[in-house]
Amino acid sequence: MTRSELLSLPASVDIVTAGRALGVGRTTAYALARSGEFPVAVIRAGKAYRVVTADLLRVLHITPENTNGVVVAPTTPSSEHVTQTA
Template identity: 80%
Template sequence: MTQVSTETHALTREELLALPASIDIVTAGRAFGVGRTTAYALARTGEFPCQVIRAGRAYRAITADLLRVLHISSENGDGAGPCTSDAA
């Protein structure tokens, strides 16, 4: 039987990079600093900050998109992505 974690701390860069291909909506919410209720509400309304899929009654966040939105990759050491401006 799997033990359910009740930790609510924010995820570190290392924890984010170690995530599987898709994660539950509560874990994804932790990456964005939002709680369980807010994460589900955003997923239901299609406003979650990264791609979310519906798997039966559950919501799953796509880890690659979560990392893209947070500008985190294994190549950048500090987790900060490039600042871009569309202004010409």
Template identity: 65%
Template sequence: MTVDAEVLTLSEVEALPAIVDLETARRALGIGRTTAYALARAGSFPCPVVRVGAAYRIPTVGLLRLLGIDHLIR
């Protein structure tokens, strides 16, 4: 089995800060950049998104819940 170098590993996900950028969230989900931005713009990203000026930020707690690893929340 090969691992996509762009996709985050579980240990990398465990070390995420409280809020991440859209690029990091999409890597954790294994989706493409274009798809991630299109979903965020449409309000359809699969976890909560916070708009900060022109940037999209994703609270890590929502990302962990989506991934089914919210037991990592401290």
């Protein structure tokens, strides 16, 4: 997946899409999710597996940019909002 495709994903994605972003196939993605070894937190909703896109982007080290080329660093509860120029 390209950077722009990743940034245009909805708030959560299915396990196949998350696996594709990480470069693993469908079968491997499901096997990792079932074993608890998927590299991103997986949410189980009935029979479906979902991944929060923000967590996926964080694991891939992809940060959104605004139109001025300013990279907005992800915030954590213990850090302040920081911006960097690209």
